[in-house]
Amino acid sequence: MSTIIVFISLQVLFVPVMYSVGASHVCRSYCGNLTIDYPFALQPGCGHSGFRDLLFCINDVLMFHISSGSYRVLNIDYAYRSMTLHDPHLSTCDSIVLGGRGNGFVVEHWRAPYLNPSADNVFMLLGCSTQSPLFQGFPAGNHVPCRNVSGMGCEEYYGCQSWADLGLARMGLAYGTGPPVCCSLPFDSIKSVNLSKLECQGYSSAYTLAPLRVSGPSEWTYGIRVRYNVEASNDSFCKACEATGGSCGHDVEQLGQLCMCGSWNSTSNCDTIMKLSVGGATTTMDKLSGSLITAVALWLMSSQI
Ligand SMILES: *[C@@H]1O[C@H](CO)[C@@H](O)[C@H](O)[C@H]1NC(C)=O
Ligand SMILES: *[C@@H]1O[C@H](CO)[C@@H](O)[C@H](O)[C@H]1NC(C)=O
Ligand SMILES: *[C@@H]1O[C@H](CO)[C@@H](O)[C@H](O)[C@H]1NC(C)=O
Ligand SMILES: *[C@@H]1O[C@H](CO)[C@@H](O)[C@H](O)[C@H]1NC(C)=O
Numbered sequence: 001m002s003t004i005i006v007f008i009s010l011q012v013l014f015v016p017v018m019y020s021v022g023a024s025h026v027c028r029s030y031c032g033n034l035t036i037d038y039p040f041a042l043q044p045g046c047g048h049s050g051f052r053d054l055l056f057c058i059n060d061v062l063m064f065h066i067s068s069g070s071y072r073v074l075n076i077d078y079a080y081r082s083m084t085l086h087d088p089h090l091s092t093c094d095s096i097v098l099g100g101r102g103n104g105f106v107v108e109h110w111r112a113p114y115l116n117p118s119a120d121n122v123f124m125l126l127g128c129s130t131q132s133p134l135f136q137g138f139p140a141g142n143h144v145p146c147r148n149v150s151g152m153g154c155e156e157y158y159g160c161q162s163w164a165d166l167g168l169a170r171m172g173l174a175y176g177t178g179p180p181v182c183c184s185l186p187f188d189s190i191k192s193v194n195l196s197k198l199e200c201q202g203y204s205s206a207y208t209l210a211p212l213r214v215s216g217p218s219e220w221t222y223g224i225r226v227r228y229n230v231e232a233s234n235d236s237f238c239k240a241c242e243a244t245g246g247s248c249g250h251d252v253e254q255l256g257q258l259c260m261c262g263s264w265n266s267t268s269n270c271d272t273i274m275k276l277s278v279g280g281a282t283t284t285m286d287k288l289s290g291s292l293i294t295a296v297a298l299w300l301m302s303s304q305i
C-alpha cells in the first residue's frame with residue numbers, strides 16, 4: 001500500500017512541472033518569410049538528424065548546403081514535402097551558363113534517403129563531351145538516356161532565344177554523329193548531377209506544378225524541385241512529441257531522436273513517466289520511477305489473483 005502512495009505523490013510533484021515548461025516552439029524558426037519546421041531546423045539538435053547541417057539562414061536568405069554546393073531555398077512546401085532550390089549558375093530560358101560553373105546536384109551518401117529531386121523535375125545537361133559517362137554503353141547516334149520528363153525536354157528548350165544568341169551551330173548542334181548539345185533526363189536515371197564527372201559545361205533544371213499545363217520553355221519554372229522523406233516511424237514519434245508539448249530533435253552525437261520537453265529530453269514524449277527527469281537527474285529518476293511502476297504493477301497483479 002505504501003508503494004502506491006509514494007508513486008502517486010511523485011506524479012503530483014512532477015506533472016505540473018512538466019506542463020509548465022512550454023517547449024513546443026523551441027525548434028521552430030523563421031528565415032526571411034520562410035518557416036523552418038520539422039524535419040528541418042536551423043539550430044543544432046533540432047529537427048530530424050537526416051537534415052542536420054543542411055539549412056543556414058544568412059541575412060534573411062535561407063541557404064541549402066550539400067556536397068555539390070549551396071543553393072537558395074525559394075520555398076518549402078510541408079504539405080507536399082518538397083522544396084524549391086535556386087542555383088545562380090543554373091541555365092534558364094533567358095540565360096545559358098556554360099563553363100562548368102553550375103552546382104549540379106550531388107547529395108552526401110548518408111543523406112540520399114532523405115532528399116531527392118522530384119520525378120517531375122527535368123535536368124538538362126548542356127555541352128557534355130562525347131566521352132561523357134552519359135553516352136557510354138549506347139550505340140553511336142542512339143543517345144538512349146536522354147528523354148523528356150513531364151513533357152519538358154531539350155527539343156523544346158532549344159526554342160529559347162538564348163540558344164540562337166549563343167549560336168547553336170557553333171556549339172555543335174549540327175545534328176551530326178556527336179552527342180546532342182543538350183540531354184534531358186530525370187534525376188533517378190543518373191542519381192547525381194556532377195558536371196565535372198559527367199564532363200558537361202552546364203545544366204538547366206525545370207519542373208511543372210501539376211496540374212498546370214505550360215506551353216513552352218519560357219513558361220517552365222526553372223529551379224530544382226526536391227522531395228524530402230522522413231521514415232513513418234520518425235514522423236509518428238514527432239507527432240507524439242509535439243502533441244505532448246515537446247519539440248522534435250535528435251541527439252547531436254548519437255543522432256537518435258529526442259523529444260525536447262524544456263528542462264529535460266525524452267526518448268519518447270513529454271508525458272512519459274518512464275522518462276521523468278529534471279535537470280541532470282535523468283538516470284536516477286528513470287530508474288526510480290521505472291522500479292516504482294514495476295513494483296506497483298507487480299503488487300496489483302498479485303493482489304488480483
Ligand atoms: C517571400 O519573400 C520573397 C522575397 O524575399 C517573395 O518573392 C515571396 O513571394 C515571399 N513569399 C511569401 C509566401 O510571402
Ligand atoms: C536536449 O537535447 C538537445 C539536443 O541534443 C541538447 O541541446 C540539450 O542540451 C538537451 N537538454 C538537456 C536538458 O539535456
Ligand atoms: C564530382 O566528380 C569529381 C570527379 O569525379 C570528383 O572529384 C568530385 O568530388 C565530385 N563532386 C562531388 C560533389 O561529389
Ligand atoms: C520530347 O518532346 C518533343 C516536343 O513535344 C518531341 O518533339 C520529342 O519527340 C520528344 N522526345 C522524346 C524523346 O520523347
Ligand SMILES: *[C@@H]1O[C@H](CO)[C@@H](O)[C@H](O)[C@H]1NC(C)=O
Pocket residue numbers: 048049050231233234250255256257
Ligand atoms: C527513426 O526511427 C527508428 C525507429 O524508431 C529509429 O531507430 C531511428 O533512429 C530513427 N531515425 C532517426 C534518423 O532518428
